[in-house]
Amino acid sequence: MDDIILQILNGLDKGSAYALIALGLTLIFGTLGVVNFAHGALFMIGAFCAVTLQKLLSLERIEVSATEKTAWGTPLEIKTPYAELWFGHDFGAAIIDWSVPLAILFAIPVMLAIGYVMERGLIKHFYKRPHADQILVTFGLAIVLQELIKHYYGANPIPTPAPSAFRGSFDFGVLLGFDAGSIIYPYWRMVYFAFSAVIIGAVFAFLQFTTFGMVVRAGMADRETVGLLGINIDRRFTIMFGLAAAVAGLAGVMYTPINSPNYHMGMDFLVLSFVVVVVGGMGSLPGAVLAGFLLGILESFASYSPIKNFFETWLFLPSIDQIIIYLVAIIILLTRPRGLMGRKGVMED
């Protein structure tokens, strides 16, 4: 039982990332009708916002020693972070320690700006083009973005730890009446899940309870009629693109302590997030969130060795952990062609 609870918990944080990316994808597809294969790259750029802020906050004053040398023969460099020089040792160290949460403030304007520039500079030219063109151009853009990141930050993962207050893990075993240490879950993953819930809730509240959101929802249902009412729906949709980029970026920022970011992390999530969107139902925001968590948990269970061994031994399906999401997607689409929460008439022109 404790193992089952653990796998559910594990699925929640991965599901949170899937849900946040899929939410942005659905928003863009629902509003602009664009299949955005660069959305994974936006997640990755968000993560590198955290890396950048960490690097900026850790900038050091370098003094070259006149007498001492390194073991490899170059003059010894004595480095002191500017943050510690300017704000004192303790406060300066605390600022560096909290660089990931602080990166949220840094990432929001950066991601909104990137989203705006991307939409106005490139995506808008492909609104009326076939989906295949949109996929090609956004996929190409994703590769350009990831190569740029690799050029400036290198190919290796960059450690971006959580604040020391959130390192370590919580013992759910004791809380739920199991043996101590049997259900351990890292604090930061709990933070990530809570953060995702807040972001998802905020997006839904924004769409549900504001006039802006109401117009966007109306535009998603019937763009032409909203236009005929004299509302500039394009401008609102551009803002939604920026918002979707910001959601993906924030998901990336907060994911950095879970997996050290590298230039390829966006691609790792992209395809699976598309499957999540399709399984949830094209254009359905609740469907994207539901499918994100569902597939995250399923993937987690498929990685559990007794289940993995069962599939390999009895069903002759090795590496079920790698294919479970696609298998489930096939089954769901065969039985519910519009996905879990897709509605008739939506995105079916």
Place this chain on the structure above:
Amino acid sequence: MSKNDVTRRGVLRTGAVAGAGLALPTIFTASSAAAFTNEPTGGTVTLGFNVPQTGPYADEGMDELRAFELAVEHLNNGGGCLDTFSSKALKGNGILGKQVKFVTGDTQTKSDAARASAKSMIEKDGAIMISGGSSSGVAVAVQGLCQEAGIIFMAGLTHSNDTTGKDKKKNGFRHFFNAYMSGAALAPVLQKAYGSDRKAYHLTADYTWGWTQQESIQAATEALGWQTVNNVLTPLAATDFSAYIAPVLNSGADVLILNHYGGNMVNSLTQAVQFGLRDKMANGKQFEVVVPLYSELMAKGAGANIKGVFGSTNWSWTLQDAGTQAFVKAFGAKYGFPPSNAAQTCYAQTLLYADAVERAGSFNPCAVAEALEGFEFDGLGNGPTLYRADDHQCFKDVLVMKGKESPANEYDALEVVEVTPRAQVEYAPDHPMFAGGDLGQCNPGA
């Protein structure tokens, strides 16, 4: 009425004879002009360095390239380990008096891309030797290609037993250590640190290196009396290992062995620490994590999570022997930071190849192979070393490393806890973990 004597058979017969006649001089020309593939004829000789310049191991590839460039500089102008190398055949005037040039290829850490770039360097650039690599899959593929082409392959970073085991080739040579040696070096240190009564859980990268690494470390730890609780294969492309790590908590294991390398290792180790495994008590003992193969670049990526974790390396820039000091000083002066152990093996391989050519007095790959086989040397940073003739594997001391508690700088993440003597990591050429292969015959190509 005219009679036509031309028949189909007649045309074919005549054509065949004429074709053979035309081809004959060409065949003679080819065999008389070059006794082996890419025989250097002018005042220069070209070496081909095939490393990952893009893809996940690009940083490691760049460090290898730096070392190759330095090696070429030393071959042409002297300096570095030429002064400490026990063989004095190299004079700093190129190889056999020919100025050394080099070309580079991008393996992308993909076997097919690596073969294509090696092929291009051999066929278009006239490379006489190919070296490099940061993956065993790539090394095995390129080694096979060099064997077919009649080129010497001096492997870079490749740690799978298969490279000099079932996939060994007469034209291929490995200076880097292997998975068996990691297990043999680590086992006594693990026994001393953690005792003989341990239960190990393995997470293993699902490809050739991961399989041989797991097999080796399992055999070595079981010989100590450790039990193996489980071995779970993880996909090479995995980035989130939490679903694989969580079951370890209740598995009854008290040691987690991560048979992962590169980004896999960084992520799995980071997540194992996040899940509190290093703070956990199991079976009345402190839970421990072991990483059999370390790399400096990956240690840097794992940050503080690596503290106190045991692993092994081929070499470390912190060693104090004359060969290491000479290489580290030359590398540091040129690039401003110390070299990785991937860089050191590439540097050593380039010098070893050049030295073998000088001693053989020829670039002929068969003569070079003969000069390398059974060659004993010192002064390149790994202590006394033997290039064993039976399998073309170097035998030398192996380093057991531990993540440092208080690193002085970003290059100081690992410390040497034991230099395992060569005798302890040696094995018979027909050892079962290396069985199934055959060196075959040397191929000079042409």
